Amino acid sequence: MRPLSETVKTISESITLKYNRLALQLQREGKRVIRLTAGEPDFSTPEPVIASALTAMKTGKTRYTPAAGIPELREAVARKLSRDLGGRWEASQVVITNGGKHALHLALMSILNPQDEVVIFTPAWVSYEPQVRLAGGIPVLVETDSSYLPDVAKLKSKLTEKTKAIILNSPNNPTGAVYSPQVLEAIAEVAKSHDLYVVSDEVYRHLVYNGDHLSIASLDGMLERTIVVDGLSKSHAMTGWRVGFALAPKSIAAFMIRLMSHTTSNINTPTQWAALDALSLDTSYMRDEFKRRRDYVLERLKRLKLPHSTPDGAFYVLLDVSSISQNDTVWVEELLKQEHVATVPGSAFYAPGTVRISFAASFEELEEAFNRIERFIHKWI
Ligand SMILES: Cc1ncc(COP(=O)(O)O)c(C=O)c1O
Known part of the structure; x- marks a missing residue:
């Protein structure tokens, strides 16, 4: 064989x-x-989410949708995340994906060329390294400090001309660390001065117990180089529904949609209608x-x-x-x-x-x- x-x-x-x-x-x-x-x-x-999915199924919302998702949901996500995170996204920059995991995969596939290096701060969630490899990239592991926060001096020491992107995850799996504004500001400066993309995995953003969640996308000059990954798995107890969101600069979002159109197509249609209602739930x-x-x-x-x-x-x-x-x-x-x-x-x-x-x-x-x-x-x- x-x-x-x-x-x-x-x-x-x-x-x-x-x-x-x-x-x-x-x-x-x-x-x-x-x-x-x-x-x-x-x-x-939550019950209302289940009810929405049932209604969608019973009212014929069971066919293909555009690969990137139904316009209603993309618009609602753009509006909500612009408000929650302090960015400015349009519906065309939103991709509705099969969970946050799929959003990360599409993002990395869309930005990486063979041998491009991607910084991952450790301890890190299990899927970043394999996902970087699958997209042809080289993972570069950078240890966090004793409080499990990214060490910017160490980050700088690992940069080469091949470095293309940094993956951030705050709040963090597995440490629970929430990155401080100072750390995010410092990383943003590095990203801008070295022309790097930032893939910011914020799927735990609703679960912050001390202070507020801050997205690196909201910092000066970062919107055009950041891909935010979010979703309903952790915030709405919807892990099995498979609904995630990516918010990206227009050219990257367009690449992600191209990829989606030839692989998974749209995510489950009733789920998209349920997700639309989930967004307004507390x-x-x-x-x-x-x-x-x-x-x-x-x-x-x-x-x-x-x-x-x-x-x-x-x-x-x-x-x-x-x-x-x-x-x-x-x-x-x-x-x-x-x-x-x-x-x-x-x-x-x-x-x-x-x-x-x-x-x-x-x-x-x-x-x-x-x-x-x-x-x-x-x-x-
Ligand atoms: C840090 C992190 N990112 C992304 C995901 C993916 O979540 P999902 O694909 O279920 O939305 C998980 C799930 O465990 C996670 O822990």
């Missing part, structure tokens, strides 16, 4: 899925497993509940006396176990085996020696999970 794709060979299956699978296997064996692996809200999709009750859990998790973490990130946004915390274990994967697997608490090794996020804990779980589950984690650590050391 002829060899398969050399490009796909360079990427591997997502590690988060592996730990979810191991947890489900234990659950099937009858164990009371607590899963703190989830990258999705544990809330149900989902701050989810943020309030996540904040309550986050505060509780921080209290429990204090008792463990191990270093950890402080999640000012999103729903993850990174626990540093390097002082008690030489291998985060072994630690995670033992915690799952002995105490039936599922987490994800930090190595999956380029942060060896740490463990990602998601607090997208009920308060009761978090309470029980931390009882077990505490017991496990006492046994371990």
